[in-house]
Amino acid sequence: MAKPAAPDFHQLESLGEDIKRYVLSILGNDLYPPDPFRYYSGLAYAIRERLIRMWLATQASYYDSMSKRVYYLSMEFLPGRFLMNYITNMGMEDGCRQAAADLGFSLDDLAEEERDAGLGNGGLGRLASCYMDSMATQRIPGYGYGILYDYGLFHQRIVNGWQEEEADNWRRHGSPWVIDRVEHLYEVKFYGRSEAYTDPQGVLRYRWAEADTVMAMPCDILIPGHGGKHVTNMRLWAAASSTGFSLRDFNQGDFLGAMQSKIHSENISKVLYPNDEPIQGKELRLRQQYFLVAATLRDIIRRHKKSGPGFDEFPDQVAIQLNDTHPTIAVAELMRILVDEEFLGWDEAWAICRRTFAYTNHTVLPEALETWPADLLGRVLPRHLEIIAEIDRRFLLEVAAAHPGDQGRQNRLAIIDPASRRVRMAHLAIVGSHKVNGVARLHSDILREKVFPEFDALYPGKFTNVTNGITPRRWLLQANPALSRLITARIGPDWTTDLDRLAELLPLAEDPDFRKDWRAAKRENKKRLARYVLRKSGMGINPDTLFDVQVKRMHEYKRQFLNVLHVVTLYNRLRRDPHLAVPPRTVLIGGKAAPGYFMAKRIIRLITAVAETVNADDAVRSRLRVVFLPNYCVSQAEKVIPAAELSQQISTAGMEASGTGNMKFALNGALTIGTLDGANIEIMEAVGRENIFIFGLTAKEVEATRAAGYDPGRRVAADAELAEALDMIGRGYFTPSEPDLFAPILDNLLRHGDYYLVTADYRACLEAQDAVNALYLDPEAWTAASIRNTANMGFFSSDRAVLEYAKNIWNIEPLGE
Ligand code: 26Q
Known part of the structure; x- marks a missing residue:
């Protein structure tokens, strides 16, 4: 019997008709006069439909396999425009050029109508996007996780020779590439306090009490590999206020208070910080980082539980790459979940963490190494500060055992700097990971020899290099x-x-x-x-x-x-x-x-x-x-x-x-x-x-x-x-x-x-x-x-x-x- 023909997701014959249909039905616009932005949007929706079909097919075939997956956690992605990338990767360029020409446009002009997705500052964000393209092309089962900022990196205008910044409201006219998954909301907690209690077996445990909650909504952007047969996605979280929370206040008659807190929560994914080195001590930035981490780990663990195995096999199923220290609070969050919610022992949980995480460093400038005042971190994430302190305490015992009496070394290596009471995120990332890499050979050498030599001595083989690449x-x-x-x-x-x-x-x-x-x-x-x-x-x-x-x-x-x-x-x-x-x-x-x-x-x-x-x-x-x-x-x-x-x-x-x-x-x-x-x-x-x-x-x-x-x-x-x-x-x-x-x-x-x-x-x-x-x-x-x-x-x-x-x-x- 002849093999059934593979489904043709590209369906180029109907492209022109599809574009017109989308202009009418989705955009609710007239076909005349033929406005390039409308036709760009129509084409985009026609491509989106084909892409989604292919994505469903890849998910069904490959992703049923129990293979290990990598989760690339990044506060920034810098994809730029999507249309031409989708078209070239799916091999639809000739068909699209023809369809555009039949409608009286050049494909290049339509492509110019698209706004960049500028959800990153520069190198680090663009690198994440190049890696998405390559993972999809090389069939490495991986997902990008980030934040769907309402406002990306500002637009720069030059006025009288000076830079002026303008808000980048990149989704104002909609974005055909973002698939909102309104049905999969997660709760993310902030503030409150850590509360000790004894469980029915008499074991002392901790829980997070009196927290505020914010909802995280996943929004997917599809990433087709070259050749178009393999499609993966990045999942970007958007903040929404938790209705339960505002209703409670509302019922108590505090409408304005409820609205305030709604605004406070929705602020989280409002805007990308336009700095490419840390702005020290900005609470909203810390909340953004934890928001990404908490929602992502929930998603990873949900998927892990669905697929069956217990937590001892977690690191065989899951790799988490930290794109710089920005998502490093994930180390404390995974410990919190494993110890406080899944009731694993500390040592077992810690071994899982270290086997799961790896950290990429992107800078050696001392002023660019991220730190957070312990007080601030403890106010926003009270239980996490306790967990970090415990990680630090055990880590310093290790250091003391290797170098007895060397208090100076303990102070230099401590996660919480005893002098300034600041949490050094790079130290947490190094201690909580099995691999730390620099992004070019010289950079990795400098990391090992100049920036973190005492960590290198403590953990031989942990530091490594992966020179960057571009798609x-x-x-x-x-x-x-x-x-x-x-x-x-x-x-x-x-x-x-x-x-x-x-x-x-x-x-x-x-x-x-x-x-x-x-x-x-x-x-x-x-x-x-x-x-x-x-x-x-x-x-x-x-x-x-x-x-x-x-x-x-x-x-x-x-x-x-x-x-x-x-x-x-x-x-x-x-x-x-x-x-x-x-x-x-x-x-x-x-x-x-x-x-x-x-x-x-x-x-x-x-x-x-x-x-x-x-x-x-x-x-x-x-x-x-x-x-x-x-x-x-x-x-x-x-x-x-x-x-x-x-x-x-x-x-x-x-x-x-x-x-x-x-x-x-x-x-x-x-x-x-x-x-x-x-x-x-x-x-x-x-x-x-x-x-x-x-x-x-x-x-x-x-x-x-x-x-x-x-x-x-x-x-x-x-x-x-x-x-x-x-x-x-x-x-x-x-x-x-x-x-x-x-x-x-x-x-x-x-x-x-x-x-x-x-x-x-x-x-x-x-x-x-x-x-x-x-x-x-x-x-x-x-x-x-x-x-x-x-x-x-x-x-x-x-x-x-x-x-x-x-x-x-x-x-x-x-x-x-
Ligand atoms: C951190 C905390 C608070 C606010 C902002 C930040 C922040 C944001 C972005 C810190 C750093 C960045 C971006 C860094 C970056 O882009 N680094 C570049 O990474 C490239 C990819 O590895 C390298 O090629 C460049 O050399 C490096 O400068």
Whole structure:
């Protein structure tokens, strides 16, 4: 008997009709006049329906298996737009292009109607989204868990050169991708007190009394793997007030009080904190963290109980990955559930916890290590503070046993810092996990050797490395159709799920015809970006100039200021010698500053000021342009990165944990100018020293330089170009009406020791830029280097990264076909 045909979930024939039906029935809109947003929505719902069918099929087939699952807990996900990602991963692009055309639209224009889901700040959130894509593609049974913020990361506008923030109400016009599961609400408790009681067997136990409750509603977003056969999901929690609670108050006649508490509870998922380092002691942030953790653990345990086995088998069924310390309260919460609610003994519960959790660290900046005042934590989560104190007490006995009499070591390792009475979340995460990983080799080395050496000595083998990766589907296949077509024409399509195959391009670097095609693809992308910049800012940029790009969050350690110093120096050189033999350049800089980060906002203002001056100067404007790109976000990155030729990755060595933008640029054929920091080192090893521009102090030299008492003044005095650039900035050359605007930046450098060593790396940076100019003047050599960059980026696929996690940390096998 013939096998029944597999169901065709894609059903492309009816797509056009489905879109129209959705415009009418779901959106309640007229088909005329044909408004692109309506048709985008109609198409989105048609895709959503197909996706849900496939998801149900995958859940039914694979997920019936008793395989172990991983739960990726993250306060941030940064998926960006979904439509094109779904379409490419499901292989529906041709069908959708046709359907859109039949309705009088271009698919690309419809896709532009979608708002980004910007539920993250930057690298850490985007990494989580790349890992979702790779888990789905590699059939690693895993789920992402996070928070469905009503407001994502703010929109950045530039007004008179300054950053202004606007609320990102991203779901205002609905979101077809979010599936609300109103029927599966969980209660989450806060406040109240921990109450001791004796159970009928006479055992002393604890329960959480007089707590407030908030409801957590799961909202699912589907994640199709490439090829579309495997669909997983991320589950994001939205807060709702608990009706029981408000009714009680209501019955007592306190209507306004009830409304107040309703608002208080619904605040929890209202807004993403726009900081990419901890804001110390904000109670709402702690409530957000616990909200995610409590709801997620309830869900995990419900699923575990449904599938049968008891708790001793929990770690064989469940792996929980903590994306930085933000969800680390999960360690205390799982202990609370196991001990207080499931009545396991402490030791048994603790063994389960440690086998279940693993922790990824994303930063070594001391000020970015998260701590919470014990008082605050105890007020919001009274029982958890007791549990943390007990974990700490037992842990310190272990430390004392290993190092008798070493009180200093106990104080340094303690989870609750005895001096400040703050809970060190990284210590809790390390003690409560079986593996701790950094995100690039250098970063993991620094964690082991500098940040947590005493933990490493105590737990040999616990610290490990998984170098970050990015998904080639979004960051090459989807974002760069011109280059993807060219690659696929030469080596076939398998690189999209097996990125090492790009190495087959290496010999083509010697082929002049291929180089010509390669340049044509880049030029197409540069033209696309030029159109975008013109549309967004009214400014024309020339695609026949070198596109030099730095896009990332604004931070002193990322040293956008060093980039500016290069620009100002180049400007000075061009003014002195209009015939200088350098290629014309367009410098593009973009990134958001945390709203309260004074210095980062000043640096944005400096960039816009320099841009105004340079772009208005007729003597240089054909040779140098400077653009600040407002509102850098995932969808903008998809346009900027494929057009870049030079990628700036110039952080102070030892400070950028990994970077992932660096990988996206190199994958798209940009050459990197960068320091030996984060994953830049591994990128250099992969692409070859001669295909990257490395400069500056190494992490070890940075440490030694600071230790020796670095004197920026001497350096500036010895370097006339540096002195000139700093002088212009400091004396208001770029803002004549406000000459003191940048005094704080200069003070930081010259009076406060230049902590980020901008002046120390300045000369080396300029020399590296000289090498950039020289190579760019030889287009064939530049193109060959560009091809070699792309060809050698296989290692940086997030497919490789998640498979490493699965093998070395989660102990999970990918599912079979
Ligand atoms: C913590 C507590 C309270 C409020 C905010 C925060 C918070 C939020 C976001 C702290 C840190 C972040 C984000 C950190 C981040 O994005 N780190 C980056 O992670 C990337 C992925 O591993 C790395 O490539 C980057 O090097 C690293 O900077």
